[in-house]
Amino acid sequence: MRLLRSPxxxxxxxxxxxxxxxxxxxxxxxxxxxTFQASNAFLKFLKGAGVTMEFKFxxxxxxxxxxxxxxxxxxxGPLFFTWVVQLLFPVILTYLVxxxxxxxxxxxxxxxxTDGPYWLISxxxxxxxxxxxxxxxVIFGSLIGLNFFRLNDYSIQVVFYFIYINLQIAFAxxxxxxxxxxxxxxxxxxxxxxxxGLLGTFLLQFFVEDPSFPSKIISxxxxxxxxxMEKNISNxxxxxxxxxxxxxxxxxxxxxxxxxxxxxALPQGECFGMLGPNGAGKTSFIHMMxxxxxxxxxxxxVQGMDIRTDMDGIHTNMGVCPQHDLLWETLxxxxxxxxxxxxxxxxxxxxxxxxxxxxxxxxxxxxxxxxKQVRTYSGGMKRRLSVAISLIGDPKxxxxxxxxxxxxxxxxxxxxxxxxxxxxxxxxxxxxxSMEEAEVLCDRLGIFVDGSFQCLGNPKEEAHLxxxxxxxxxx
Ligand SMILES: Nc1ncnc2c1ncn2[C@@H]1O[C@H](COP(=O)(O)OP(=O)(O)OP(=O)(O)O)[C@@H](O)[C@H]1O
Numbered sequence: 329m330r331l332l333r334s335p336x337x338x339x340x341x342x343x344x345x346x347x348x349x350x351x352x353x354x355x356x357x358x359x360x361x362x363t364f365q366a367s368n369a370f371l372k373f374l375k376g377a378g379v380t381m382e383f384k385f386x387x388x389x390x391x392x393x394x395x396x397x398x399x400x401x402x403x404x405g406p407l408f409f410t411w412v413v414q415l416l417f418p419v420i421l422t423y424l425v426x427x428x429x430x431x432x433x434x435x436x437x438x439x440x441x442t443d444g445p446y447w448l449i450s451x452x453x454x455x456x457x458x459x460x461x462x463x464x465x466v467i468f469g470s471l472i473g474l475n476f477f478r479l480n481d482y483s484i485q486v487v488f489y490f491i492y493i494n495l496q497i498a499f500a501x502x503x504x505x506x507x508x509x510x511x512x513x514x515x516x517x518x519x520x521x522x523x524x525g526l527l528g529t530f531l532l533q534f535f536v537e538d539p540s541f542p543s544k545i546i547s548x549x550x551x552x553x554x555x556x557m558e559k560n561i562s563n564x565x566x567x568x569x570x571x572x573x574x575x576x577x578x579x580x581x582x583x584x585x586x587x588x589x590x591x592x593a594l595p596q597g598e599c600f601g602m603l604g605p606n607g608a609g610k611t612s613f614i615h616m617m618x619x620x621x622x623x624x625x626x627x628x629x630v631q632g633m634d635i636r637t638d639m640d641g642i643h644t645n646m647g648v649c650p651q652h653d654l655l656w657e658t659l660x661x662x663x664x665x666x667x668x669x670x671x672x673x674x675x676x677x678x679x680x681x682x683x684x685x686x687x688x689x690x691x692x693x694x695x696x697x698x699x700k701q702v703r704t705y706s707g708g709m710k711r712r713l714s715v716a717i718s719l720i721g722d723p724k725x726x727x728x729x730x731x732x733x734x735x736x737x738x739x740x741x742x743x744x745x746x747x748x749x750x751x752x753x754x755x756x757x758x759x760x761x762s763m764e765e766a767e768v769l770c771d772r773l774g775i776f777v778d779g780s781f782q783c784l785g786n787p788k789e790e791a792h793l794x795x796x797x798x799x800x801x802x803x
Pocket of ligand 1: 576605606609612
């Protein structure tokens with residue numbers, strides 16, 4: 329076995345093994361910018377020729393920079409929160425035992441204080457103390473940007489803490505009856521905090537870290553219920569209220585549940601990404617929202633109009649980029665846009681201007697491309713035209729079903745730029761299989777599996793969940 333010092337060095341040895349003739353081929357490939365194929369083929373050849381290489385002069389490929397975000401609470405995980413919120417327990421316990429140890433309670437009793445007012449005043453005192461402590465904890469945590477506070481709705485946190493501090497005070501009252509010395513109570517109190525934190529983490533960590541833990545999904549459902557109840561829905565162009573789709577079974581097959589009670593509220597200007605494996609129900613959801621199929625139950629409101637009754641009104645202000653390009657091969661790009669622009673009630677100069685701008689925005693204007701028949705277009709051009717059609721007439725709600733599927737990286741980047749520019753002043757729902765696409769385009773992301781959201785959140789926050797949990801479903 330000979331040693332070749334670098335892929336492009338070691339001339340004698342390489343020539344001996346016939347590398348010279350190969351490297352001519354490899355260089356040709358490299359010149360064509362097919363670096364990857366060239367280097368792979370080159371390595372295969374060397375392996376076959378029994379030559380090993382030392383990558384002495386080969387540098388690592390530069391990687392995209394990532395923002396360092398220090399969330400030190402995550403270093404301790406749920407333990408941090410359990411320990412901090414429980415810290416008042418030993419304080420309350422020792423305070424109660426201190427009054428018992430110093431016979432202060434008896435003194436007060438002697439002076440006429442009965443049990444009822446004593447416990448009531450003690451309870452109110454500890455309630456105020458606990459409330460102040462928790463408020464400080466929440467404000468401090470929110471100010472330094474801890475995820476625990478940022479990602480959970482404050483109203484839910486208030487209810488949780490209120491119930492928790494009441495239980496903690498009641499428990500301290502109970503435990504205080506078993507102790508008569510402060511030192512023992514303090515030691516046991518702190519051991520309890522430390523031990524129960526560890527035990528709780530051990531027993532409950534699975535639920536806390538389970539990506540399907542539905543806290544945000546529940547809050548989304550509550551938001552939708554409130555919005556529908558209060559008829560305050562103008563700030564949310566898209567509201568899906570418990571939308572459900574079951575396809576009836578055929579040829580002896582059972583019914584198929586495609587979308588299971590989907591609740592979602594989309595504010596103006598948000599691009600929402602639905603990410604999920606094949607067959608998750610994304611297209612069924614879009615088909616219901618666009619009126620192609622009827623929901624089995626539930627409904628949705630688009631700009632305040634009900635999809636069950638006002639679909640015609642909704643269509644005038646809605647754009648759709650379907651999963652597969654639905655285009656006439658013999659019409660030009662411009663003709664498509666003129667046609668769909670007219671359907672959106674554009675006329676005369678406004679229509680001509682809108683079509684021109686639209687062609688420019690998707691790079692189909694210059695060189696007269698927009699005036700060529702669609703059958704001459706590449707896949708990327710057809711996809712860009714489909715996106716342009718979805719945006720013509722300035723619709724306030726746009727659905728894009730896997731807009732970049734099947735495109736090469738260059739066409740995909742072009743298309744992403746179009747969508748990024750179009751995001752302003754619109755609500756966009758976009759389905760995709762690509763985490764990268766979701767990160768680039770979406771402000772919020774829902775991971776959709778088996779007809780329901782497994783989690784909702786910011787694409788950057790959900791990225792690890794997608795890779796960890798959905799990777800399981802996808803691959
Ligand atoms: N017309 C239909 N009749 C019966 N079942 C259907 C029908 N359309 C879709 N389904 C089923 O409903 C489920 C959801 O399908 P849907 O096309 O909505 O998923 P999807 O997430 O859009 O998938 P993809 O990413 O492949 O487009 C699938 O199991 C599919 O087989």
